[in-house]
Amino acid sequence: MSIDTAKGVLGDATVAELEAALRGTVVRPGDADYDEARSVWNAAHDKHPALIVRCAGTADVVRAVEFARSQDLLVAVRGGAHSIAGFSTCDDGIVIDLSAMKGAVVDPVRRRVVAQAGMTWGDLDHETQAFGLAVTGGLVSSTGISGFTLGGGVGWLLRRHGLASDNVTAAEVVTADGRVVRADPREHPELFWALRGGGGNFGVVTSLEYELHPVGPQVLGGLIFYPAAEARQVITRWREEFDRMPDDLTTLVNLTTAPPLPFLPPEVHGTRVVIVGGMYAGDPAAGEAAVAPLRSLGTPIADVMGPLPYTGMQTLIDPLWTRGAHNYFTSAFIEPSDTAIDAVLRHHLTTPTPRSELHLHQLGGAFARVPAEATAFSQRDSGVLCNVIARSPDTTDFDAHIAWARAARREISRNGHGAMYVNFTGDAAEDKVRASYPEAVHERLVRVKDAYDPTNMFRLNQNIRPSAAA
Structure with missing residues (x-):
């Protein structure tokens, strides 16, 4: 049976x-497992690839890269398949499924x-915790390690050990011409630099070595729940604790709607709340003094912060982030000024669905000490x-939900320098990519792209366009 593609048959x-x-x-299309194989975690993207190579x-x-090149096929690369912006699937092209x-x-x-x-953070934590070791991973354990890491990687170990990408010591990459290269500080050092934050632009990463x-x-x-009526006080006091x-x-801080969790009073279910989450990476006994201020930011509705396995922390919010919902994420690096807090609070009051949220991730620590270059x-x-997250169980009015997220991001971002987190840019747009990198960094990324993917074979990503395609 022949297969139609955008380039022919x-x-x-x-x-x-x-x-x-x-x-x-x-x-192939028509195979019994095609619909399962083509689906991704984010149901906002419902694509029909010509082929899926598992x-x-x-x-x-x-072999898959060589085949795609020989047939001039659009290429999507899939790791964990969360696919927030839809890059791990496509219509009429080939999905290289890892x-x-x-x-x-x-x-x-x-x-x-x-x-x-192809590992998820749940997979990797299972292996490394057998030895009492870990690296900064995703907040939801079904997140794939590769896309998360290549775009940066924000998690519970960020202030202690930096981004996931800061801990990469080497990567194996299949380039657009079918070569297998090792990128590390000595071999292909410019590629190694670019992979740590430049996304999936430069080839198919088949393995990562982490410290x-x-x-x-x-x-x-764990988590501490506060009423939305105290949101301004909670966020302001949280900000005041940063230096200590x-x-x-x-x-x-997560501004959201309270789910029907058993430890929350029934009258709170379905109401807007402010959740303060935190993890102390050292000795739990020593951490009690460190987390104590988080317990007095307001009047807690529920306090479920205490000792737990690291793998328990890594899976804590998994039940709320299951497969099959429609998701749109966007982001901004900001300073938590009074003006920024005002904007966040206004948009919390207009969240379009109970699962639409605004997250404020504390940065600093080891993350900030990595030299920018x-x-x-x-x-x-x-x-x-x-x-800023728009999340809905179905497509009903989802365009309006996306519009809410974009409007919130637009106002909140005025309290920063306009940059986005490349893993959460919502969708593909050249202006968003350019806003995510300083000019000199973007120019350097273009040079790496020119060296490893001059025809832009790998363009389903937050794309760094090569010079020839500019």
């Missing part, structure tokens, strides 16, 4: 030849792990990252 013999060269499998290893990735590539080798002596790019740190197995963390917080403590992620001087 793929004959059955051509696809069969590709499949014969793989250890993994090819999924890779079993790096050699399969090479999700079966879940191997990890932990070296507890050197405190390193080599992790294949690990002693964390857990027990940490001190140790680097071992990473916190965030050390990695492509160079937005190190802001105090807070604000993520």
